Amino acid sequence: MSTVNIIKDPDSQKEDIPVGSRVELRSVTKAYANNSYTLLNVSLNIKKGEFVFVTGSSGSGKSTFLKLLYGQELPTQGEVIVDDLNVEKLRGDRLSLLRRRIGIVFQDYKLIPQRTVAENITFVLQAQGYTRKEIQRRLEPTLKLVGLLSKADRFPDQLSGGEQQRVSIARAIIATPPLILADEPTGNLDPDNSWQVIQILQKLNSFGATVIVTTHDEQLVRKCNHPVIQVKNGKLSRSY
Numbered sequence: 001m002s003t004v005n006i007i008k009d010p011d012s013q014k015e016d017i018p019v020g021s022r023v024e025l026r027s028v029t030k031a032y033a034n035n036s037y038t039l040l041n042v043s044l045n046i047k048k049g050e051f052v053f054v055t056g057s058s059g060s061g062k063s064t065f066l067k068l069l070y071g072q073e074l075p076t077q078g079e080v081i082v083d084d085l086n087v088e089k090l091r092g093d094r095l096s097l098l099r100r101r102i103g104i105v106f107q108d109y110k111l112i113p114q115r116t117v118a119e120n121i122t123f124v125l126q127a128q129g130y131t132r133k134e135i136q137r138r139l140e141p142t143l144k145l146v147g148l149l150s151k152a153d154r155f156p157d158q159l160s161g162g163e164q165q166r167v168s169i170a171r172a173i174i175a176t177p178p179l180i181l182a183d184e185p186t187g188n189l190d191p192d193n194s195w196q197v198i199q200i201l202q203k204l205n206s207f208g209a210t211v212i213v214t215t216h217d218e219q220l221v222r223k224c225n226h227p228v229i230q231v232k233n234g235k236l237s238r239s240y
């Protein structure tokens with residue numbers, strides 16, 4: 001397992017991102033209770049440090065794929081591996097530790113309305129027992145990276161949608177996770193804001209994080225030169 005380094009230089013997060021995670025699906029089938037199957041016997045590898053898009057029509061299974069990676073859903077059959085960990089076998093503390101190594105970004109931001117930008121971003125670190133000093137040390141470079149240094153004291157309803165999504169990215173990455181999962185992060189954004197979000201994710205990827213982004217936005221996918229995993233009829237097919 002790669003180690004999570006600590007942010008040292010406020011002007012450069014490059015040293016802070018650990019070596020990215022490796023992801024593997026081995027003959028995975030996922031069937032929900034009232035449903036035939038969403039994924040059927042799929043195998044897939046995503047290497048450390050890759051940036052991949054996941055596309056597919058509504059209901060095809062994109063979110064399910066991400067949920068399997070962070071243990072929100074368990075496979076009906078097969079194995080889901082993140083780094084050297086079999087996600088299904090993790091329980092309690094070990095599952096929490098895996099989740100600390102994964103930054104998750106959602107389409108609807110999931111910010112706490114009564115808390116400021118800074119509080120939203122640092123809330124998780126507080127819950128994880130980071131010292132106040134360490135939290136402060138991480139906050140500024142993270143705000144800088146997402147372009148929100150001047151808005152740390154605002155509340156979510158005082159921000160645009162694009163800014164809110166950047167807060168949610170900051171929250172996902174402040175602990176410098178080696179794996180970033182973004183589920184339709186641009187689904188509520190206009191093209192300019194979408195592009196900003198993708199550029200931030202690309203920057204984190206250039207620092208070493210493995211990044212997996214689900215999207216419906218074919219234009220965005222075409223604009224970037226990243227591998228694409230298409231989810232269709234229970235299968236995952238990779239473009240390269």
Ligand SMILES: Nc1ncnc2c1ncn2[C@@H]1O[C@H](COP(=O)(O)OP(=O)(O)OP(=O)(O)O)[C@@H](O)[C@H]1O
Pocket residue numbers: 032033034035038056057058059060061062063064065
């Ligand atoms: N908790 C659940 N219980 C039962 N069925 C579910 C559950 N979650 C998802 N499904 C079903 O699994 C299929 C895949 O859902 P999923 O959310 O992964 O698709 P998606 O590709 O992310 O869709 P969208 O693009 O609309 O977000 C759908 O048919 C959905 O109804």
